[in-house]
Amino acid sequence: MAPRRASPLLSFENLEMDSSISSASLKDSYNDPDVPVKRWYHFIPLFGTVSLILAPHPSLLYVLVDFHLQTLHQPVVFILHLLATYSLTFLAFSSLIVCVARDPGPANLLPSQQCANADTDDEISLTDALMPSGDYTAPGRWCRKCWAPKPERTHHCSICGRCVLKMDHHCPWLGSTCIGHRTYPAFVHFLCSVTLLATYIAVISISALWYAFHNPFIVHEFTPVHELGLAFAGIVFSLVIGSFACYHLYLISTNQTTLENITPFMLLRHLPPLPQTGHSLSDPPLELELGYPQRRLVKDAHEKIRIYDVGFRRNWEQVFGWKTRFGWVHRLWCGGASQGDGRIFPRNPRTDDKLAQLANELVKVDRNS
Numbered sequence: 001m002a003p004r005r006a007s008p009l010l011s012f013e014n015l016e017m018d019s020s021i022s023s024a025s026l027k028d029s030y031n032d033p034d035v036p037v038k039r040w041y042h043f044i045p046l047f048g049t050v051s052l053i054l055a056p057h058p059s060l061l062y063v064l065v066d067f068h069l070q071t072l073h074q075p076v077v078f079i080l081h082l083l084a085t086y087s088l089t090f091l092a093f094s095s096l097i098v099c100v101a102r103d104p105g106p107a108n109l110l111p112s113q114q115c116a117n118a119d120t121d122d123e124i125s126l127t128d129a130l131m132p133s134g135d136y137t138a139p140g141r142w143c144r145k146c147w148a149p150k151p152e153r154t155h156h157c158s159i160c161g162r163c164v165l166k167m168d169h170h171c172p173w174l175g176s177t178c179i180g181h182r183t184y185p186a187f188v189h190f191l192c193s194v195t196l197l198a199t200y201i202a203v204i205s206i207s208a209l210w211y212a213f214h215n216p217f218i219v220h221e222f223t224p225v226h227e228l229g230l231a232f233a234g235i236v237f238s239l240v241i242g243s244f245a246c247y248h249l250y251l252i253s254t255n256q257t258t259l260e261n262i263t264p265f266m267l268l269r270h271l272p273p274l275p276q277t278g279h280s281l282s283d284p285p286l287e288l289e290l291g292y293p294q295r296r297l298v299k300d301a302h303e304k305i306r307i308y309d310v311g312f313r314r315n316w317e318q319v320f321g322w323k324t325r326f327g328w329v330h331r332l333w334c335g336g337a338s339q340g341d342g343r344i345f346p347r348n349p350r351t352d353d354k355l356a357q358l359a360n361e362l363v364k365v366d367r368n369s
Contacts, residue, residue: 202234
């Protein structure tokens, strides 16, 4: 039997890549033995997250049955509270599954393979295969750990051992995974769902507890204990998770990630070219080279410069926008993924002058020191 001829990687007839390679084989080809493997103990915080969501439900069912059915005889209100509570619980678990199961953004695959909202087409031209677009010689555009191109707003996670597109942060509470371009809307959806669920449980419990204080001989003696515990837990989770959700709503409105918001020295890689002589700074400057006055300049500029802020509406469209007519239904269900390929983002043109001014001030301080 004649040996089977292997299909070439590049076809010079149509100048396109062979699209017969499945996404699963591509994922296997990027497996790195140095990447940390998730162990069972990495999922203990995820088990805690699920337990905290489900823990109030036995007491909540006890309160609803005893208060609305047996005491007030309100079956309609009981059903409405039940539907609202478990609808919010379903929404929270839907987005939680998306955050845990979906890849946050593979930076080492083709843009057409990792784009959630684009048509699947794995074929690229010979020119794109041999000469990838983008200046990967620029600072921060090449990962020395993965030894691969690092697109814009992509960061290397030392815990996961890989680069993630538009990485926001690494979350141990969601199965020790990263929150990135393809999971960030689901993450925000999860925070908002849990906040609404905790607030709703707190309101129900406080109203029932208020009734128990004014009618102590009507309600069951153990019901106020459940109501007090639910009210306390609901208020605590509403404040903690709610403040975290509000913080991410602010990040969406200003088009920032958590890393970009808490790391002011990321501005250094966006500075225009510095003068070739007259200073001792690298081009661009390194954080370790800066003295205290220069660090203060960078931190003050970081509070005013929003490189990717293109307006409130367009910022939200980048994260929660939809292209189909009823795409908003999917967003309400589980959050989904952000639009675009996660590699190229529009910039605010007004920040160019501010970055140039910051570069001049850094050079001026360095010359005077």
